[in-house]
Amino acid sequence: MKHQYIDGTLYFYFYGDLDNLTVCNLKDICIDLIEKYRPKMVRLDFEEVTFIDSTGIGFVLARYKQLMKSGGELVICNLSKANMTLFHMSGIFQIMKYERNGVKL
Amino acid sequence: MNKMRLMFTSKLENEAFARTSVVAFLMPINPSVDEIMEIKTMVAEAVVNCMIHGYDGKEEGDIQLDVQYDENRMITIQIQDYGCGIENIDLAMQPLYTTKEHLERSGMGLTIMSTFADDFQITSTLERGTTVLIKKQLHVESEEEK
Numbered sequence: 282m283k284h285q286y287i288d289g290t291l292y293f294y295f296y297g298d299l300d301n302l303t304v305c306n307l308k309d310i311c312i313d314l315i316e317k318y319r320p321k322m323v324r325l326d327f328e329e330v331t332f333i334d335s336t337g338i339g340f341v342l343a344r345y346k347q348l349m350k351s352g353g354e355l356v357i358c359n360l361s362k363a364n365m366t367l368f369h370m371s372g373i374f375q376i377m378k379y380e381r382n383g384v385k386l
Numbered sequence: 387m388n389k390m391r392l393m394f395t396s397k398l399e400n401e402a403f404a405r406t407s408v409v410a411f412l413m414p415i416n417p418s419v420d421e422i423m424e425i426k427t428m429v430a431e432a433v434v435n436c437m438i439h440g441y442d443g444k445e446e447g448d449i450q451l452d453v454q455y456d457e458n459r460m461i462t463i464q465i466q467d468y469g470c471g472i473e474n475i476d477l478a479m480q481p482l483y484t485t486k487e488h489l490e491r492s493g494m495g496l497t498i499m500s501t502f503a504d505d506f507q508i509t510s511t512l513e514r515g516t517t518v519l520i521k522k523q524l525h526v527e528s529e530e531e532k
Contacts, residue, residue, distance in 0.1 A: 334427050
């Protein structure tokens with residue numbers, strides 16, 4: 282995972298298999314970075330993600346709740362077709378924005 | 387008919403081993419890219435459930451994985467743990483229901499499995515364990531694919 286902070290927006294770029302073990306290892310780092318920067322917006326980019334399951338959805342929902350407390354916004358970016366199917370099942374887009382493309386590292 | 391069985395410990399790193407092993411075993415019958423994704427996801431969901439719920443994160447439980455396919459390209463996957471069992475399966479099946487929200491679980495695991503499977507069954511006995519049975523019919527191969 283890479284991240285960058287530009288003008289109030291914190292970008293996270295995930296890659297490879299975002300499975301349970303990977304999410305367990307990344308979770309605390311993401312929580313701390315959001316605490317540190319207190320961003321107005323967080324953008325989660327899944328363009329390079331080859332695998333995701335319900336653990337990933339749980340992670341996104343938890344970051345959404347974390348940001349709600351400080352009034353920040355969360356945007357999901359660049360899901361593959363298969364990953365999109367999974368996210369749709371959870372009804373996550375009823376509460377969160379989705380965008381394609383955007384700033385790349 | 388062809389079959390295989392794996393028995394592995396409920397260590398978190400074994401989830402990737404389980405899902406990639408299932409896909410490797412099924413390679414001779416040429417699942418499509420979409421089918422591979424769905425099978426990997428279902429196996430991941432089931433195995434993570436054994437680890438997180440069945441054994442409550444303890445990394446010393448046994449998980450048994452059985453996979454078979456027949457000449458009609460019907461795949462059967464059975465994933466079994468010997469953990470705590472599920473108190474109320476109907477409740478557990480509800481989308482977004484989870485007993486482990488503090489661990490950032492989404493409550494979508496069983497929904498995802500039952501959506502991707504052609505047949506999905508779950509049996510559980512308290513203090514004895516849980517078995518998930520997934521059936522998935524693969525697409526009919528065209529002449530070019532054979």
